[in-house]
Amino acid sequence: MTIARPASATVLLPADFTTVVTEAGMIVHGRVIHTSSALTGPQRAIESLVTVQVIEALKGSPSAGANVTFCVPNGQVGRYRRVVVGAPEFAQGDEVVVFLRVRGPAIPTLFGLSQGVYRVTRDAAARAIVTPAPVTAQGPGAERVVRGDSARRPMPVEAFVRQVHTILETR
Amino acid sequence: MRSVLLAIVAVGLFSQPASAYLHFRANDDGQSIVLKWQRMPLRWFARDRGVPGVAASDFQAAMSRAFATWQAVPTASISFQFAGFTGAEPFTDDGVSVLGFQDEPGMDRVLGATAFLIDVVTGEIIESDIFFNTAFLWSTAAAGTASRFDLESVAVHEIGHFLGLGHSALGETEVHADGDRRVLASGAVMFPISLGPGVTRDRELQPDDIAGVSDLYPGGGFRGETGVARGRVTRSGAGVLGAHVAAFNPETGQVIAAFTLNQSGEFEIVGLTPGPHVIRVEPLDDADLDSFFDARDPIDIAFRVTLHDRLFVAPSGGVGERFTVSVQPK
Numbered sequence: 389m390t391i392a393r394p395a396s397a398t399v400l401l402p403a404d405f406t407t408v409v410t411e412a413g414m415i416v417h418g419r420v421i422h423t424s425s426a427l428t429g430p431q432r433a434i435e436s437l438v439t440v441q442v443i444e445a446l447k448g449s450p451s452a453g454a455n456v457t458f459c460v461p462n463g464q465v466g467r468y469r470r471v472v473v474g475a476p477e478f479a480q481g482d483e484v485v486v487f488l489r490v491r492g493p494a495i496p497t498l499f500g501l502s503q504g505v506y507r508v509t510r511d512a513a514a515r516a517i518v519t520p521a522p523v524t525a526q527g528p529g530a531e532r533v534v535r536g537d538s539a540r541r542p543m544p545v546e547a548f549v550r551q552v553h554t555i556l557e558t559r
Numbered sequence: 560m561r562s563v564l565l566a567i568v569a570v571g572l573f574s575q576p577a578s579a580y581l582h583f584r585a586n587d588d589g590q591s592i593v594l595k596w597q598r599m600p601l602r603w604f605a606r607d608r609g610v611p612g613v614a615a616s617d618f619q620a621a622m623s624r625a626f627a628t629w630q631a632v633p634t635a636s637i638s639f640q641f642a643g644f645t646g647a648e649p650f651t652d653d654g655v656s657v658l659g660f661q662d663e664p665g666m667d668r669v670l671g672a673t674a675f676l677i678d679v680v681t682g683e684i685i686e687s688d689i690f691f692n693t694a695f696l697w698s699t700a701a702a703g704t705a706s707r708f709d710l711e712s713v714a715v716h717e718i719g720h721f722l723g724l725g726h727s728a729l730g731e732t733e734v735h736a737d738g739d740r741r742v743l744a745s746g747a748v749m750f751p752i753s754l755g756p757g758v759t760r761d762r763e764l765q766p767d768d769i770a771g772v773s774d775l776y777p778g779g780g781f782r783g784e785t786g787v788a789r790g791r792v793t794r795s796g797a798g799v800l801g802a803h804v805a806a807f808n809p810e811t812g813q814v815i816a817a818f819t820l821n822q823s824g825e826f827e828i829v830g831l832t833p834g835p836h837v838i839r840v841e842p843l844d845d846a847d848l849d850s851f852f853d854a855r856d857p858i859d860i861a862f863r864v865t866l867h868d869r870l871f872v873a874p875s876g877g878v879g880e881r882f883t884v885s886v887q888p889k
Contacts, residue, residue: 403668404734404735404737404739404740406737427652432651432652432653433650433651433652433674434652434676459665461650461665461666461674462674464679467678467679467680468652468676468677468678468679468685469676469677469679470652470674470675470676470677471674471675471677472650472672472673472674473672473673473674473675473720473725473726474669474672474751474849474850475672476849476854477849477853477855479855482855489665489667491664494665497665497666499667499668500666500667500668500669501666501668501669501672501849502847502848502849502850503668503847505849505854507848507849507854507855509857519860519861520843520844520845520846520848520860523734523740523845524734525734525735525736527736528736529735529736530733530734530735530736530741531733531734531735532731532732532733532743533731533732533733533734533740533845535803535841535842535843535844535845535864536841536842536844536862536863536864536889537844538863538889540844540845541861541889542860542861
């Protein structure tokens with residue numbers, strides 16, 4: 389059974405993109421090569437480990453080709469499925485840029501659940517694009533975010549990576 | 560809040576909602592199961608743990624008020640029962656539904672969240688837990704407390720999930736040069752972004768929330784007295800997945816919305832007050848798609864906002880005339 393979920397169950401404090409970049413301990417562009425679920429931890433809850441093969445590390449030490457594993461609080465063990473609405477789900481083959489919170493020896497987690505993952509897809513010309521692109525202000529003042537704004541388009545992954553590097557260099 | 564929303568609508572820029580539910584689809588036989596509770600009352604436990612400023616008894620009282628808010632919806636048939644305090648943590652898969660404070664260092668920037676444990680063979684919900692993040696300061700004061708998050712408001716949102724509702728996209732935000740993003744207005748408690756500390760507005764349900772829960776647990780003449788809009792959103796003749804479709808009633812000012820949830824671009828908006836509605840379709844290009852959908856699906860966000868070229872008239876009971884909205888690429 390798979391979820392066709394239009395759903396998520398969280399109340400989020402939105403993190404601006406700069407905060408996501410600067411507070412994440414590791415940022416990785418890669419492809420999911422493995423997922424597994426298990427009943428883990430002192431809380432006896434189903435969690436999943438997601439392993440990504442690194443295409444490029446934007447922050448942190450992993451090199452291209454290395455594997456990075458992080459934990460998400462959902463998954464399925466046998467006939468029992470745990471859904472934390474708001475926690476992204478991953479499958480083998482997904483191409484993503486993930487922003488990870490790293491705390492000592494613990495397995496990394498996504499920064500702010502769904503705020504810590506950007507999906508990479510292919511457009512009609514087979515270019516790798518990040519969609520939706522981060523919402524950022526264009527000018528010095530407050531700007532209302534208008535859906536359907538023609539200026540807001542999927543961002544080529546190269547431009548997304550440059551944006552991350554620019555933030556890291558100016559901080 | 561309503562006046563703010565109406566002003567937004569008046570200039571044709573209203574943001575939208577979604578009386579969206581958690582839908583499950585079986586792999587083996589393609590059967591679709593809506594995630595909802597089969598038996599009432601829904602029993603819940605409160606964790607016997609307080610945090611600075613909120614004792615465990617205050618917590619239980621705030622949760623009871625939040626449950627009562629949903630139970631008071633006249634067009635829905637739901638009931639809850641407080642089963643007592645427990646030492647168990649909320650996010651434990653133990654077969655009982657627990658609400659409480661919990662340390663969740665892996666969920667920074669998450670005020671609260673709801674988890675389900677589901678038997679995928681039967682589709683039955685085994686339990687649903689709600690945690691409130693101890694990393695934040697909380698308040699149960701009647702008028703709220705500046706610099707603290709209103710526990711009851713967040714609980715009302717999470718209990719909406721507990722009942723099976725997904726997120727609404729009925730809200731509008733602004734972004735600042737420093738990257739900060741704030742909510743300007745929201746048209747549903749189920750909008751996923753916090754209104755901020757000290758704000759208590761989300762203690763009160765809005766039409767989109769009421770329509771969503773009434774559709775899941777209909778009662779009080781809901782089906783017979785409200786109308787349903789069904790249709791498709793297409794682009795170059797093909798269905799659009801993930802489009803946000805809102806129905807605005809100019810007479811009442813109410814906005815209720817839904818998403819297109821399949822590859823055919825079909826949508827259904829329930830709970831409409833009989834009468835004419837303006838239909839608006841927009842892409843969800845400003846949101847975390849993972850917060851609304853399975854973002855691995857081909858959600859289309861690259862089209863223009865489109866108003867349907869005629870008014871939709873909701874009947875008093877039943878489904879109105881089907882229609883198709885054709886959108887153009889950006």
